[in-house]
Amino acid sequence: MNTQEATYKYALRLGDSALVLGHRLSELCSKGPILEEDLALTNISLDMIGRTQALLKYACELEMQGKTEDDLAYRRSENHYYNYLMTEQPNGDFAHTIARQLFISVFEYLFYTELEKSKDATLAAIATKTLKEIKYHMQHSVEWTIRLGDGTAESHKRMQTAINDLWMYTGEFFEMDHLDMFLLHQHIAVDTHPLKAKWQDYIKTALTEATLIMPIDSYMQTGSKKGIHSENLGHILSEMQYLQRAYPDAKW
């Protein structure tokens, strides 16, 4: 594996996480709990799709097979997708949507802050661009976590349940496999190990203010870096890829 091939895979992984979360959030379009949240969640979804477009386009350039970002999005099966398992978890109730957003947006804030320093100029530029948007996502999810956690007995209970349910998908954020290490040595990839303590600090601060209990690490789900997913991804792709599968090469 050379640097170009590794960077292709790296861009693909990041793009996949943005794409799958973007799709999940888009499922809430016209189904948000209130009008303002409908706008917020679909705006965040749009930011995710924009980031996907930038990353998958770059992946295509590195792959040099003449593909487009649409080919990568619509013509791969689930075992060729590398998004974090967290991103494919169902929207559930609003507490689950917010807990997922909280965990991911805080991680992304820390991650893209580091990726901004990448020696790969394209990844660094995408990081700078997307970071401005991530700050809004993070602010949004932290505020809602506090509002629901420190809200009514019902909202508190639901928020705590969501935090507990999704905790086992947070371990993946900080995994480093051989590809990450290979690119880290070349100052292209981000070292996620040192991000864990920072991430826990941010989460703990938010959860404490929300009067919620931070779960203790136990069994953590893993697999996405190898293309191993939960059942959810197949269902997401069957909907997302329907048009290209039913009408190959269809154009807008």
Place this chain on the structure above:
Amino acid sequence: MVTSNYSSEEVYDLIAGIPDPEIPVITIKDLGILRGVTLVDDTYVVTITPTYTACPAMGMIEDQIKEILSAHHIPKVKVELTYEPAWTTDWLTQEAKLKLKNYGIAPPSHSSCSKLFTVADKVICPRCNSTHTELISRFGSTACKALYKCDDCKETFDYFKCH
């Protein structure tokens, strides 16, 4: 070739006045979306940058650039999208900010925000100039705007977010 009749600067001027599809009172030049035009061999390369990564107006802007230039018999045009340097509201000119205000959109109150966990600074109502305004939603009708209301004139209005 006909293309040699135009300098890059002239091509820039031809397209600078294209209105933003979502906020038609300001142009792509005012907004800082149009980054430049260069002549590479016989092709004019127009560089544009999105306000937000997923700005849905980019496709339409690209089409309009091509349409205007083809009307001036400039056939070889390439529109390139760049993310670097990242777009910022700092690029909005004072004139553009005034145009936004007159259109009913509160312009960004200061230079780009890098702070976390802060409620946006004082936003002035574009209708009555009151500073008694309140955030309704951080996310508005387009990616670049937030929704506010004025406690004096009671109108809701869009705020062009610092970015």
